Amino acid sequence: MKVLKFGGTSVGSADRIKKVAALISNGEAKVVVLSAMSGTTNSLVQIANYLFEKKNDLAAQLIEGLRSQYFDVVMELFTKEESQEIVKELINSHFDFLQGFTQDSFTIHEEKAVLAQGELISTALLHYYLKEQGISSCLLRALQFMRIDKDLEPDHFYIKENLNRLLNENEGEQLFITQGFICRNTYGEIDNLKRGGSDYTASLIGVALEANEVQIWTDIDGMHNNDPRVVDETNPIKQLSFDEAAELAYFGAKILHPSSILPAKNANIPVRLKSTLSPDSPGTLITKEADGRGVKAIAAKDGISAIKINSGRMLLAYGFLRKVFEIFELYTTPIDMITTSEVAVSVTVDDATQLSNIQQELEKYGAVEIDSGQTIICVVGDFIKKEKGMAADILDKFRNIPIRMISYGGSNHNISFLINTSDKELALKSLNELLSLIHI
Ligand code: ADP
Ligand code: ASP
Ligand code: MG
Numbered sequence: 001m002k003v004l005k006f007g008g009t010s011v012g013s014a015d016r017i018k019k020v021a022a023l024i025s026n027g028e029a030k031v032v033v034l035s036a037m038s039g040t041t042n043s044l045v046q047i048a049n050y051l052f053e054k055k056n057d058l059a060a061q062l063i064e065g066l067r068s069q070y071f072d073v074v075m076e077l078f079t080k081e082e083s084q085e086i087v088k089e090l091i092n093s094h095f096d097f098l099q100g101f102t103q104d105s106f107t108i109h110e111e112k113a114v115l116a117q118g119e120l121i122s123t124a125l126l127h128y129y130l131k132e133q134g135i136s137s138c139l140l141r142a143l144q145f146m147r148i149d150k151d152l153e154p155d156h157f158y159i160k161e162n163l164n165r166l167l168n169e170n171e172g173e174q175l176f177i178t179q180g181f182i183c184r185n186t187y188g189e190i191d192n193l194k195r196g197g198s199d200y201t202a203s204l205i206g207v208a209l210e211a212n213e214v215q216i217w218t219d220i221d222g223m224h225n226n227d228p229r230v231v232d233e234t235n236p237i238k239q240l241s242f243d244e245a246a247e248l249a250y251f252g253a254k255i256l257h258p259s260s261i262l263p264a265k266n267a268n269i270p271v272r273l274k275s276t277l278s279p280d281s282p283g284t285l286i287t288k289e290a291d292g293r294g295v296k297a298i299a300a301k302d303g304i305s306a307i308k309i310n311s312g313r314m315l316l317a318y319g320f321l322r323k324v325f326e327i328f329e330l331y332t333t334p335i336d337m338i339t340t341s342e343v344a345v346s347v348t349v350d351d352a353t354q355l356s357n358i359q360q361e362l363e364k365y366g367a368v369e370i371d372s373g374q375t376i377i378c379v380v381g382d383f384i385k386k387e388k389g390m391a392a393d394i395l396d397k398f399r400n401i402p403i404r405m406i407s408y409g410g411s412n413h414n415i416s417f418l419i420n421t422s423d424k425e426l427a428l429k430s431l432n433e434l435l436s437l438i439h440i
Pocket of ligand 1: 007
């Protein structure tokens, strides 16, 4: 069994949906995970925002605009009048549901239901299109098997039990289609796996079904060795280890949801990144092994805040770091980077929502300084196998860039730098020269 996930651009038009149908209809057993058509989730977020702000007229306008865009897709995708009518009715049921919120109160629980509509529609479109083409497929409802627990972590046991039950109920079917991103929470309410979460859905399904491969199909031919949105000359990487891929995804390589690699790593399921725009390109294969060629890739994560706690003699007293970490735990804020000295400790966070509470608590232990507008530059590779001088080569590329923090040695495959976001482009471009020298 294989799991294939197609992102928003890959199902972004009638034409693209037809291409996906062609790619998946080869008779091999597979589960196909779809995102919403590109732009839809952003529009749904906007609709929810209008509803929160009680700008119900604007929400209603946006809902109708989206409804008519989907009608255009239906007319282009389906040729038989009968299927056009059935699918239009289905589209209407989703948009009438959304319109219902413009007449009623709106809370955070309803917001999740609004955001879920994109994936529900895209999967229905593909399923009915396959049907019109005479290709049998089974629509699996993610809300019947995908679930997160009270800590917002996937409930692996529930997912495995229910997914296998649904597959067994449809024995003999080879092609299963399901929604990425959406799930239920521990209270049974509609929830989601956070933006970009369809990749995560795919790896969770891969683990639950003990799949032999998870494929993430997107609009680029694999994980590139630098951020293609910032740097012109980037290249796809043929092979990455799970750890390298996880570091890149976590530190800004948008091609993968940050949580999507860990489940695959734990179950040792290869993950392949492929492009629907150039399906014959090899893409990137992510497996257990690293191929040990020095610097492999660079990624950048914006929106970081650095927090420095100056605590003099208290710092190296045992128990001090525990107290600091407990404050972050109390406010459920993960720490990304950490550096220490005799008199101070600096950490970074990407979630600033609880920062003022955290600051207040930390001030009990020393003077606290906060810098926002920071970016982590993450250099990934297999540094242990490389001859000496690697760190010096990398540092040299920061000759003209002020560095706020450096983290080296936490693992064998990552060196991270914290810099001002205004210096990001310069850093990525100057590190790219190093890549082209070292990376063949
Ligand atoms: P999808 O909608 O298919 O999930 P995403 O937009 O989430 O696609 O991810 C693909 C995009 O990720 C690419 O178009 C590219 O701009 C961006 N990206 C950022 N960093 C990288 C990288 N290192 N390698 C490849 N793509 C990257
Ligand atoms: N549709 C969701 C989003 O835009 C999930 C995904 O595309 O992975 O974030
Ligand atoms: Mg994505």
